[in-house]
Amino acid sequence: MDSTHDAPRAGDPARTAIDGGDAHDVADAHWSALFAQFGAEVAQPLTAALERLRALTDGPGRDPVALQALAREIERARAAALLAQQLARLANPALQRRPEQLDLALVLREVVAERQPAARRRGTPLLETIRPAAVVVDPPLLHRLLHATLDWALAHTRSALHIGLDHRSWPARARLHVRFRHRPTDEVPDPQAPMHVDALDTLDWQLLRQIAVTAGLVLERADTACGCRLTVEFPRTVYAPIEGISTLELDTGFNSTFGSRPLAGHHVLVVTARRDLRQEIRDALRPLGLMIDIVGSVEGAREFCQAGPPHVLVHDAQLAGERLRALHADLRTLAHPPVFVEVADDGPRLNTSPFDAGGIARVGRATLADALPAALMFELSQDAPPPLSDRTPA
Numbered sequence: 001m002d003s004t005h006d007a008p009r010a011g012d013p014a015r016t017a018i019d020g021g022d023a024h025d026v027a028d029a030h031w032s033a034l035f036a037q038f039g040a041e042v043a044q045p046l047t048a049a050l051e052r053l054r055a056l057t058d059g060p061g062r063d064p065v066a067l068q069a070l071a072r073e074i075e076r077a078r079a080a081a082l083l084a085q086q087l088a089r090l091a092n093p094a095l096q097r098r099p100e101q102l103d104l105a106l107v108l109r110e111v112v113a114e115r116q117p118a119a120r121r122r123g124t125p126l127l128e129t130i131r132p133a134a135v136v137v138d139p140p141l142l143h144r145l146l147h148a149t150l151d152w153a154l155a156h157t158r159s160a161l162h163i164g165l166d167h168r169s170w171p172a173r174a175r176l177h178v179r180f181r182h183r184p185t186d187e188v189p190d191p192q193a194p195m196h197v198d199a200l201d202t203l204d205w206q207l208l209r210q211i212a213v214t215a216g217l218v219l220e221r222a223d224t225a226c227g228c229r230l231t232v233e234f235p236r237t238v239y240a241p242i243e244g245i246s247t248l249e250l251d252t253g254f255n256s257t258f259g260s261r262p263l264a265g266h267h268v269l270v271v272t273a274r275r276d277l278r279q280e281i282r283d284a285l286r287p288l289g290l291m292i293d294i295v296g297s298v299e300g301a302r303e304f305c306q307a308g309p310p311h312v313l314v315h316d317a318q319l320a321g322e323r324l325r326a327l328h329a330d331l332r333t334l335a336h337p338p339v340f341v342e343v344a345d346d347g348p349r350l351n352t353s354p355f356d357a358g359g360i361a362r363v364g365r366a367t368l369a370d371a372l373p374a375a376l377m378f379e380l381s382q383d384a385p386p387p388l389s390d391r392t393p394a
Contacts, residue, residue: 086207090207090210097215100136100139101135101238103132103134104133104134104135104176108163108176109130111143112128115154119154122154124157125161127162127163128164129163129164129292129293130163130164130165131166133174134238135238136237136238137217137234145208145212145215145217148204152205152208156182157181158182158183158184160307161179162307163177163178164293171235173234173237174233174237175231176232176234177229177231179308181226181306182200183225187226188225191226191227192226192309192335193225194222194223196223197223200223200228216235217234218232219231220232220233224308227307228307266291268285268292268310268311268312269293269295269301269304269305269313270314271300271316271319272294272296278294281372284369284372287373288376298327299323301313309336311339311380312339312340312341312379314342314372315340315342315343317347328358328360339353340353340359340361341361341362342360342361342362343363344362344365347364347365348362349366349371350362350364352375363375
């Protein structure tokens, strides 16, 4: 897992070993690069604003369009200056931190609800899958982290913004996930090609990184040619009861039927519009330690997969049709296509993909609790790619 503490340059999320006297050199290089970036982001809009001002001064009359552009460029420079002030405050060794136990799920839901209206106005859905979690962290820093995360992601997303909160089984930590597509998939030959995207390394990103460092959190960013996945881990996670939810319900993994939680870290996308079936699938998969996202339609699944495909796609048999077949066909062209599982009200108890003409595992709803975990255990053992937690970041 990558840590923002080990960053040799302003925008590089790759892990670098630091020891002894090298730490000061790396820190100096980081801040030098950061100040250079700040200068560039302030100078560019101010230069453009000055040119527009000269044109307006020398021109025959007032141009409303030019005045609006001038106002935008001045606002960009002002925003960059305010970000630099926040970075300076966060880097101050005298900054006081007062960690408290907080309901992370509740705080996250409040921040997402606060940002929903503005996101809707710009046509960006905020899709959330939030599990209960309690963490120990400084309250102001947590709020600033969540707002900075959404500011950065919303500035770059070209798709829906997927926000998730789940748990890592060992070490036991709450994890915040944010996924989005920063570029249309039809613009590149391989949308899933791993690469570091410099265009995402804005001052908003630098602020987010510095907040994580100051709060003692672990930050990891994995980019592809079209998508981005950000993960924030909370080392001081508390598995105490929250609003009547027991430690067992928080699913720490020690009471799992599978004990070692062999599928922990794998990502499952569930596609169904039926709330009762959603809950049944979630309950069946709970002991496996999976990351689970849910959408209600094939179109929603396609949008979700464009930001990064899951390891498993579980769909309601009622959604079967040409659009679902087309989605399956597109996903099968990937280097590591997901496993496909269908859940039918009157389907077989369990039919694995090698014995199905369409290469789809099929599970009957009547035996979902036993058959679905068995299906995933079998399908993911067939030359499956490693889970997210074991992948090397781009």
